Amino acid sequence: MTVNRDARLRDALRALGRDDAERTAPAHVEAHVIGDIRRLARDRRSRTARRAAALAVAAVVVVATVALIRVRRSERPADAPGVSQEITTAFLPLPYSGVPVSNGAIVRLRVPRAALASFGLLAPDASDAASDATVTADVIVGDDGLARAVRFVRASVHKEQTR
């Protein structure tokens, strides 16, 4: 192509490009996608509400269990003095970890021991890992109700020898 013809063709294509620039997707395209966004948001809110309810139930169970244990301990003679300590994993990201969060809270709950395996962690005391066994976990929950990260907690008691 000669330089002049090449330039003519480019000019013609630029003119077409300028003409094209006025073209935008019809309004119904955006409306359809917005409709889907709203439907997905409704579904997520519904799932979040169910999760929140499950978390609340779990929290109540945990609180009740802890209270029961304390009551029973207070009824027994004091054991040898000891120091209770927790061993925790690092916080592990959950599927919504990438969603920005301004406020959040750490919720402690009991989760199935199988949850450890889903993060590639070996279950402690695997020998007694019954299928219905649970482990303690701390979950970071954003103000939007989405769980961002989880860590697993294991209680460890070091008894001090006094005798």
Add this chain to the structure above:
Amino acid sequence: MDEGILIARAGHGDEEAFAQLYARHQGPLYRYALHMCPQAADDVVQEAFLAVIQRPDGYDASRGTVAQYLFGIARRQVKRRIGDFHDPPVTDGDGVDENTPLDELIQIDSVARVRAAVDALPPVFREVVVLCDLQEMTYHEAAAIVGCPIGTLRSRLHRGRAQLANRLAAAPAAVGSGRRR
């Protein structure tokens, strides 16, 4: 706001984030779809944005810009409808006939004719002409969308322009009215 964050927010139901994303990208995507697959341009754009909100984690900033990501989705939608693009074998039509009075045939006011000629190109050439010449993307940006080396892109562009010049020069009346949708 960073476009990666916009995608994440839009994917989690933030309509304002989606509106920003849509306003920035719908035009170029729609114009690309109109040239590649005019009968389903609306659907191509719609499905590209639906993919974003249904799979917000699908965007990886290390692999390219949001525009490239959206064009990639739109391109797959186009291929689903018109089939894969293949480089046709080199023919005489890939060179320009120097005896044709092209200068006289290509006028700035013949937009409809140029549009029809572009839309009659084989998809593999039409795509690069649309991206580089009509949307004025750099070779690097267009190659990232098309998924080919820059050398291949330049070769397709050269052949596409040559075919376009020949089409415009050879049969101006047969190119069509270029009626807009």
